[in-house]
Amino acid sequence: MPTLIATSDLPAADRFEYWRSAVTDTFVPLRTETSRPDRFDGRMRGTELGALTVTEIAASPHVVRRTAPLIARSDPGHYKIGVQLGGYCLLAQDGREAALVPGDFAIYDATRPYTLAFDDPYRQLVLMLPRRLLRLPQEAVAGLTATRVSGRRGVGALLSAFLVQLAGRLDEIDGHGSVRLGDNIVDLLVTLLA
Template sequence: MSYALTTAGVPAAQQFEVWESAVSQTFVPLTATPATGSGFRGRLRGQDLGSVGVYEATADPHTVRRTERTISRADPEVYKLSLQLRGTAKLAQDGRKATLDPGDFAIYDTTRPYTMAFDEFASTLVLMFPRDMLCLPAGHVAGLTATRFSGGQGVSGIVSTTLVQLARNLDDPQVHGSLRLARNVVDLLGTALADRADYRDVPAESSRAALLVKIRSFVEANLDDPGLSPGDIAAAHHISTRYLHKLFSEAGTTVSAYIRHRRLERCGQDLADPAKQRLSIGVIGARWGLPDASYLSRAFRTEYGMSPSEYRRRGARHRG
């Protein structure tokens, strides 16, 4: 389901009231305060990818608060992630404060009070998803709320780049309803959180889940290597190949199938990207570790029910 709202055309005296109502209904019940008493510019657009809500909010300076009172009105028990696209935001929760500049992101929990303040005209990408989608113990996530994750380095940089690209393609018909994309985005976020958490004292089941998230991140960072193998992955994480296969089997897949699936998804994203229309299909395949054009064509058809060239043409028709 897609959603769009703008305060343009609304009488100035009612603009902020409309905005406060929109963010409370779209996300969770909130109270909001404008920085000035004059008219308020606000635009909210987004869609639901399965159980993951993805929204871009652009607005004049204001502050939103999640209070005990608003929590009592409705508590869906979800996490929210805010990635700053423009301007600066200040997030406070659980005694911590994070200042987010463009490219930075932070996670927060709607079951507890928080404040998000925008001191200037700003644009933010917001993800909202059930807490159980993260393969991490809730207690460890609670220790990372209102913590700044930099968009310019490490795993968090990969997350940031992915989210910025998602924001740019939010209106693309090929993104609409992409449950795989939503799952992958949340998995990447889990990887960034896992890198910050201490797992020495967590139960074995949670520790395995965190390890799998890290392994998936490693795979993501090495998809361009056609020689990437289970042995390489196991060695990089100081585990046996047998244990690696067990982790993926418990997740309902195999190591090879997961690598192939992610490579094909990356190829699909490039094929659908207007900025990459001049790249040949062979070049795109090689970029993601699939240099054999005939294999790429067969695998892509098995995965998507059409050839790479057909997929590219369909994307061009949708954009037109």
Template sequence: MMTAILQTPTAVAQDFTEFRSAVLRSFVPLQVSTEHRDRFHGRLRTHEAGEIALTEITASPHEVERTPELIARSDRPCYKLSVMLAGTGILTQDGREAVLRPGDVALYDTNRPYSLVFEENFRTLVLMFPQQKVDLPRDLVGQLTAVRMSGREGVGNVVVPFLAQLGGNLDVLTSPVGVRLAHNAVDLLTTMLATELDLDRAAADPHHDLMRRIRGYIDANLSRSDLGPAQIAAEHYISTRHLHGLFQEQGTTVAGWIRQRRLEHCRRDLRDPLLAARPVAAIAARWGFVDAAHFSRVFRAAFGESPSGLRAQAS
């Protein structure tokens, strides 16, 4: 028998068919199969905090596959991080294969085909979130899909225990601090990814360290309404032309990156129950939007709804 908790206190699934349905409700569309249909067992526990979902899966051997046809149905790309807690899993994406054992983690991109194979009984924790919540260039993050990262050393030794503790206390995500804890998890993961990228890319990419410092400077100064290319270039002793070229290599612009980061911070604050009493205009101003009407327009253009509409959904 399999128990699945899917946005509700309890829901019981009696067989593999119900397990597969539970997986599809918890994640993006997937093909799920098993050779153990007659004796299948498993459990899903899922809680969402804002746009971030954390799911603990305990199950019999099975396979999942994300195909191009299923990807075409999706409305936006997400990242998923698997934290292996017991058993073994094999993740394949982008021509790479990662064998995951307890304490290992791996990232994968729902916007590209992947497969996961579990050949024995297992337990894993899956963190799923929109890709824009990772403030690193997607082409660099793409170098880490299906790459085994250890949770027993370095930054991983901080991040994985935090995720495991959060997974063991999923009910806390439904509390007023749940959204903040979920975002803390993504922030910690981003730090882990940045560390991995520094190790692998710093020597090969002379612009990598400079871009890391520039992005950090932008994030630290988003509240300044005068933040712009001239100021950023001067702070880093480069020309504005060089600065624009760096961002062009990343497929964006300086102004576009600043706007995206400001909007992401505003959206996070608008979804935070602890900030429900703060006026929308005050949140916009906190992150550098001095014109409330302009903020409302660009927010709707980016997310398809008004700031007040998003706040109402989160309440």
């Protein structure tokens, strides 16, 4: 059963602080900022597919940063994949930037600093998995972080369409096939990245 985190039932003055804490609790320690905390609204819905965590996020504009001090505080050794469902995201890591529009996705490494900037309301699906599950040399993946994968052609289009459908069906996933589904998603990611 997916977990749900939403700010809509909270007083406006409390929403962004709640969101900041929820983002860190859901993923890894992150610094979350917005220029309009008084107008912030956000929602996260997520589930676990074996070792893969899948979270759909819909929120007001904000910026998320994974900094060196936060990494030193907690480094579980995960990769994250952001699949843009709506709006726009600018992902920066390792001196590269990936501008993501709906259907696009990119991989980033939670063991190194990164920034995600959302200038407008957005929706994104975030997959988080232990680095060991990709079964690819870390140097090879490091060369691919913050690189946009188009959701409109090639294997990227196949994986994107599958993940967009997954986001719309998180409530339908039960425990019976969830581990196998997570394994299949990881296999598709490895195929694409290799």
